[in-house]
Amino acid sequence: MRRILVLAAAAALLAVPAAHANGDPASDVLLTQKVFFPLDAPLPDSDREALQKTVDEANARGYPIRVALIPFTSDLGTAVSLWRHPQDYSKFLGSELAFVYAKRLLVVQPSGFGVYNHNKPVAKEQRVLARVAVGKTPVALTQSATAAVRALAASEGITLPEVSSGGHDWHDRVIIAAAGLLTIALIVLSGRRLRRARAERTQPEQ
Helix, strand or coil: CHHHHHHHHHHHHHHHHHHCCCCCHHHHHCCCCCEECCCCCCCCHHHHHHHHHHHHHHHHCCCCCEEEECCCHHHHHHHHHHCCCHHHHHHHHHHHHCCCCCCCEEEEECCEEEEECCCCCCHHHHHHHCCCCCCCCHHHHHHHHHHHHHHHHHCCCCCCCCCCCHHHHHHHHHHHHHHHHHHHHHHHHHHHHHHHHHHHHHCCCC
């Protein structure tokens, strides 16, 4: 009997993505991943990493959350009627994920945040999110999502570490490398000048 139940549950799980294949893309992605990124918006790797690592860290520290980043109507698929209604979409998306994931869900649209926690009260989360500015461009929206996750976790006493931007790390490495090359160049130049001065002092007078 137990084996039959396990097989039935596995079959149902496999069927879920197919059922939503023509619906909203986030409902497919968030079944297995913690962040849904927009399909057609180019985002800097540093901003993607910052959001992904922040969400991963929140979950690892006991604050379960998944995030749907929705900068365009195309990211809603057939749920386009929920554009500019992030709270309604969070409930809609949360109900679609409930079979696999029934915990906290954050939706981020240019019009605002939506938060759902499987029929639990979310007034506290909404008050926290009301203090977080919402970006309008895909990049700004991604940064808003990162700030929102940090603020939500902090409201439960969980401080998430700052995630360093990959772009900034690269920039710092370039500066350090350039400074190192400049130092070497100055040492070589000084050595040449010193050898030239010594050579001039040792030349016999004519």
